[in-house]
Amino acid sequence: MDNDTRTARWERHVDVPLGVASLLYLAAYAVHVLGAGLPRPVHVLCLTVILTTWVMFAVDYAVRWHLSGEGLRFVRRHWLDSVVVVLPLLRPVRVVRVYDAVQRRGGAARWPLQARVMVYAGLSAVLLGFAASLVVYQVEHTAPHATIRTFGDSVWWACSTLSTVGYGDATPVTLPGRAVAVGLMACGLALLGAVTGSFSSYLLERFARDEYGEGPPRS
Incomplete structure (x- = not known):
C-alpha cells in the first residue's frame, strides 16, 4: 500500500x-x-x-x-x-473539510464548483468571525482605553473587519487583538474575493447557457 x-x-x-x-x-x-x-x-x-x-x-x-x-x-x-x-483560532475551519467530505459521498460533488466555493467561504467566514470575536473580547474588554467592552461590540467589529468595511468605531488596542485583526482582514479579503469571483463565474456561465444553449462544463 x-x-x-x-x-x-x-x-x-x-x-x-x-x-x-x-x-x-x-x-x-x-x-x-x-x-x-x-x-x-x-x-x-x-x-x-x-x-x-x-x-x-x-x-x-x-x-x-x-x-x-x-x-x-x-x-x-x-x-x-x-x-x-x-x-x-483557525481550528474551527476544519469543519469545512467535513462538509466537503459529506458533499462528495458517492464519489462526486453534488453542487457546481462555484456554489461549493461560495458555501465554503460563507462557512469559513462565520466560523472565523465567531472565533475571532471570542479572542478579541477576551483580550480587549478589560484593557485600558478599550473600545470593545462587550461581546456584542466584538461581534460587530468582526463583521465590519471581515467585510473589509472597517467603520472604526470599535478597534483593538492590545497587541494580541491587533494581531487577530490583521489576520482577519487578510482572511476577509481572501474570502470576499473567492465569493465575488465564484458568483461572477456562475453568472457568466448562466448567461452563456441562456444565449448559446450551452456553457463551459461544470467542475
Whole structure:
C-alpha cells in the first residue's frame, strides 16, 4: 500500500472526529470566555476540552507528516494545516473539510464548483468571525482605553473587519487583538474575493447557457 493511499485512508477516518473536535473546541472556548461567573469546575472542563482537541490535531498532523514521507516539504505543502496546529483560532475551519467530505459521498460533488466555493467561504467566514470575536473580547474588554467592552461590540467589529468595511468605531488596542485583526482582514479579503469571483463565474456561465444553449462544463 503506497503512502498516498495510507494518507487518504487516515484522513477518511479522522475527518469527522476532528470536525466534531473543532466544534467542541469552539463551544468550550466560548463557555470559558463568556461564562465568567460559572463555577471553577466548568472552566477546568472547558480547558481540558481545549487541550484535548489541540492534542488531537497535533497527533493528526504528526501522523500525516509521517505517512507522507516528504520530510520538511510536508510543512510547505500543507502550510494551512501547520498554521492550524499553532493557531487555535483557525481550528474551527476544519469543519469545512467535513462538509466537503459529506458533499462528495458517492464519489462526486453534488453542487457546481462555484456554489461549493461560495458555501465554503460563507462557512469559513462565520466560523472565523465567531472565533475571532471570542479572542478579541477576551483580550480587549478589560484593557485600558478599550473600545470593545462587550461581546456584542466584538461581534460587530468582526463583521465590519471581515467585510473589509472597517467603520472604526470599535478597534483593538492590545497587541494580541491587533494581531487577530490583521489576520482577519487578510482572511476577509481572501474570502470576499473567492465569493465575488465564484458568483461572477456562475453568472457568466448562466448567461452563456441562456444565449448559446450551452456553457463551459461544470467542475
